[in-house]
Amino acid sequence: MDANKMNRLLLLLSLFLILNISSAQLRRNFYAGICPDVEQIVKKAVEQKVQQASITVPAILRLYFHDCFVNGCDASVMIESTNDNKAEKDHPDNLSLAGDGFDAIVKAKQALDAVPNCRNKVSCADILTIATRDVVNIVGAPRYEVELGRLDGLSSTAARVEGKLPQPTDDVDKLTSHFAKNGLSLDDMIALSGAHTIGVAHCTKVLERIYGVKEDPKINATYLAQLKELCPRDVDPRRLVVMDPTTPGKFDNVYYKNLQQGKGFFKSDQVLFSDRRSKPTVNLWASNEQLFNQAFVNSMIKLGRVGVKTGRDGNIRRDCEAFN
Ligand code: HEM
Numbered sequence: 001m002d003a004n005k006m007n008r009l010l011l012l013l014s015l016f017l018i019l020n021i022s023s024a025q026l027r028r029n030f031y032a033g034i035c036p037d038v039e040q041i042v043k044k045a046v047e048q049k050v051q052q053a054s055i056t057v058p059a060i061l062r063l064y065f066h067d068c069f070v071n072g073c074d075a076s077v078m079i080e081s082t083n084d085n086k087a088e089k090d091h092p093d094n095l096s097l098a099g100d101g102f103d104a105i106v107k108a109k110q111a112l113d114a115v116p117n118c119r120n121k122v123s124c125a126d127i128l129t130i131a132t133r134d135v136v137n138i139v140g141a142p143r144y145e146v147e148l149g150r151l152d153g154l155s156s157t158a159a160r161v162e163g164k165l166p167q168p169t170d171d172v173d174k175l176t177s178h179f180a181k182n183g184l185s186l187d188d189m190i191a192l193s194g195a196h197t198i199g200v201a202h203c204t205k206v207l208e209r210i211y212g213v214k215e216d217p218k219i220n221a222t223y224l225a226q227l228k229e230l231c232p233r234d235v236d237p238r239r240l241v242v243m244d245p246t247t248p249g250k251f252d253n254v255y256y257k258n259l260q261q262g263k264g265f266f267k268s269d270q271v272l273f274s275d276r277r278s279k280p281t282v283n284l285w286a287s288n289e290q291l292f293n294q295a296f297v298n299s300m301i302k303l304g305r306v307g308v309k310t311g312r313d314g315n316i317r318r319d320c321e322a323f324n
Pocket residue numbers: 055057058059061062065095096097098166167168169170175189192193195196198199200201202203205268
């Protein structure tokens with residue numbers, strides 16, 4: 001074997017070891033001996049909630065992203081602020097984390113607590129992980145097996161949200177660096193951005209973009225006109241607008257097709273098509289939905305490994321929104 005091949009083999013081997021170590025505590029069927037029906041129970045509660053309020057689907061997906069990017073997937077985003085602690089969810093970047101997402105997790109926890117062997121045995125972080133898989137599946141993403149065994153975090157502060165979440169005005173350099181800090185690659189970033197194939201945003205978040213700002217890739221003229229109509233300059237700040245104008249309720253690869261036509265909602269979406277580093281992947285996934293689905297699922301599982309708490313770094317909360 002030549003030196004080049006040997007080097008590549010060693011690199012692969014060390015990558016394998018790193019990946020294995022960082023996720024060693026997580027596994028499928030973690031609750032098999034404790035609460036074997038956990039996934040069924042969570043699914044049923046989440047489905048019920050989605051039937052009452054379809055916004056629950058994007059709400060949970062975004063909640064998961066924010067939870068994992070701020071101090072790891074440990075449900076710290078769910079903690080309610082108290083008089084002496086301003087929690088993560090009350091950072092301005094959370095504005096619009098729709099209440100229905102939180103409510104769905106609380107309902108699923110209640111359903112688990114109604115089953116004696118499951119009561120206070122499943123972490124809120126794992127409930128959120130299962131619920132996220134289930135909601136994206138409801139709107140068309142493939143169902144994937146989730147890794148479980150996370151503990152709930154012991155702290156949550158608004159201050160530490162600062163700088164952790166990518167911004168809608170970010171370019172590919174900034175986006176990549178945010179994701180890299182969480183062990184996620186350029187392709188993970190492009191795949192997970194595909195989450196914007198569902199859900200809504202506040203008009204206020206896009207006003208600057210549609211009413212003229214430099215250094216932003218061009219918006220499709222037809223789409224721009226539509227956006228301006230939906231979001232006039234003096235729009236009510238509570239007004240929401242769908243981010244995928246073509247198939248807003250469906251989880252599909254249309255997000256990437258939209259980018260090809262200049263119909264990315266945020267600058268951070270459209271730059272994926274204008275930057276030569278991400279453009280080939282956008283084109284690939286726009287033309288092959290199966291490849292996108294596969295990539296999305298793999299990246300979601302990787303997202304779920306970010307900053308997982310074990311041992312004395314966490315516990316199982318009795319109330320997802322308050323520390324024990
Ligand atoms: C790549 C960088 C990202 C940026 C800059 C970004 C930014 C945003 C912003 C500003 C909103 C609208 C908030 C509002 O006005 O109400 C939004 C919505 C949303 N984001 Fe992202 N996001 C990013 C990545 C992600 C990822 C990785 C996911 C999940 C895997 C995600 C899921 C969502 C969902 C589902 C919504 C809609 C929420 C709803 O309908 O309630 N985003 N995002």
